[in-house]
Amino acid sequence: MQKLTAGRKTFLITNYVVLTIAALLCILPLINVLAISFSSKSAAAAGFVKLWPVDFTLSSYKYALSKHEFLDGFVVSLKRVALGYAVNMLLTILTAYPLSKERSSLRSRHYYAWFFIVTMLFNGGLIPTYMTIKEAGLLDSIWSLVLPGAVPVFNVILLMNFFRELPKEIEEAAFMDGAGHWRVLWRIYCPLSLPAIATITLFTLVAHWNSWFDGLIYMNSTSNYPLQSYLQTIIVTSDLNAVASNDLLVTEVSDRTFKAAQVFLAALPVLVVYPFLQKFFMKGLVMGSVKG
Amino acid sequence: MRKKWQEIPLHVMLLPGVLLTLIFSYIPIAGIAIAFQKFQPAKGIFHSKWVGWDNFQYMLDMPNFASVLWNTVFIAVMKIVAGLVIPIVVALLLNEVAGAWFKRTVQTIIYFPHFLSWVILGGIMIDVLSPANGIVNQFLGLFGIEPIFFLGNENWFPFTLVATDTWKHFGYSTIIYLAALTGIDQHLYEAATVDGAGRWKQTLYVTLPGLLPIITLMTVLSLGNVLNAGFEQVFNLYSPMVYSTGDIIDTLVYRIGMVESQYGVATAVGLFKSVISFGLIVLSNRLASRYAGYRVF
Secondary structure (H helix, E strand, O other): OOOOOHHHHHHHHHHHHHHHHHHHHHHHHHHHHHHHHOOOHHHHHOOOOOOOOOOOOOHHHHHHHHOHHHHHHHHHHHHHHHHHHHHHHHHHHHHHHHHOOOOOOOOOHHHHHHHHHHHHHOOOOHHHHHHHHHHOOOOOOHHHHOOOOOOOHHHHHHHHHHHHHOOHHHHHHHHHOOOOHHHHHHHHHHHHOHHHHHHHHHHHHHHHHHOOHHHHHHOOOHHHOOHHHHHHHHHOOOOOOOOOOOOHHHHOOOHHHHHHHHHHHHHHHHHHHHHHHHHOOOOOHHHHHHHO | OOOHHHHHHHHHHHHHHHHHHHHHHHHHHHHHHHHHEEOOOOOHHHHOEEOOOHHHHHHHHOOOHHHHHHHHHHHHHHHHHHHHHHHHHHHHHHHOOOOHHHHHHHHHHHHHHHHOOHHHHHHHHHHHOOOOOOHHHHHHHOOOOOOOOOOOOOOOHHHHHHHHHHHHHHHHHHHHHHHHHHOOOHHHHHHHHHOOOOHHHHHHHHHHHHHHHHHHHHHHHHHHHOOOOOHHHHHHHOOHHHHHHHOOHHHHHHHHHHHOOOHHHHHHHHHHHHHHHHHHHHHHHHHHHHHHOOOOO
């Protein structure tokens, strides 16, 4: 162990301070709003709440959970995540497997590959896409949130590259024993690719949970809004009457504490899967982030 | 050598994805024809009147088009620069940390905002940046600074966008540089030490050259984003008060199309953006494959 020079010591201390500040900058705004969500109306309005709740109360949460729009949105979101994930994962696997083959096994691979790449480079844009969904009769249907993004090309590339790294000998042996492509895909490729599939799973779940714009434009009836679309309409439009005046809880809940509570309820599922997500950051996804 | 019919299962597997992509990606691309029509939904794309380049002429004649284009490029370029520089610096700093616990904790915290939607972060930003009783202005008040309306002042708004976008993404963006750092040959550091190079010299002559390929790649690829100023963020944070400096192409397309129902014009403006972006992406990928050996498929 060599002795640290004075310059090195100064640097290290500065480094720890700078990184601590960076981390605090990331987390303090979230803690501040969390504290507001647990504070009373008057404390929040007076600007007393910093990083700890003042006049601790659960009223804002009770109020949010008593609103049927919020609960409806939650249910729509859950459905959307489940359905969207199932469709995305199935199509990702089914598309990635043939594309991972060499041209000797699939002569038209090149055309298929370009067929999918084009959609990453160019798209019809907002209005033509909206009109297509409308003409397909999908407005107000949960499928409008699932089918347009059914083939996540980015994830297909990720999984395709993973498939390519698998040892070819196992596959060859299976083919020798008379197995077909379907069997090789489900019995050999999928079980061997669990790390990649788990990574894609978590990212797909979070992406579906976080989507809000498609719900906003494809759903005519607000009762079909997923949670994030509903929140978009109430958080961003500063409607001072968001808290109904005839409500019992109104004495304790303000627009500000109410919004803060809803923001945290909507972020909660992400917070729950975050530790699992984090496991996969360094491994496997590095290639994915290059492609971003 | 396997036979022709053995390819059939592979085509069957591709079929669902091809069909869905055809319907939801290629039909909308064909629907770009709307840009050259006086499109009326009741008549549909086959019976609406064709108007040639009229919609594009209309777009160019819009009094705010030039400023929207400028806002888009200005905001996007500032985001690209901040989004390149800050993650590289933070990755280098994290790399110098010896304590594994401290490093992991910092990483865990700074990656997190990336995973929250702009709806949630919009709600948080609107609250903390409020000029009335937001915590940011309370903090600035300690230094005698008058409350700043970050989201409602047209001079502040573009910089607020860049700052909050960088805030959301810088942590996650460090991942790629941290990964590249682990790939640098440790022998180079040993050799440098033997040659008498200190930590600073090592950073300058070993670490930075080691990161250069990935930095080049990320810079070149970001070229494709020059017209992407971040719809989801701007849409959730802007208001008519800041349209003069904060309105971007994507939000303009949304308002013309979805709010004013001028479908032809909105499609034309969207196409204008897509064509330029497409050119930039192709160019950047060309450059990337030439100078950094990068390939998509």
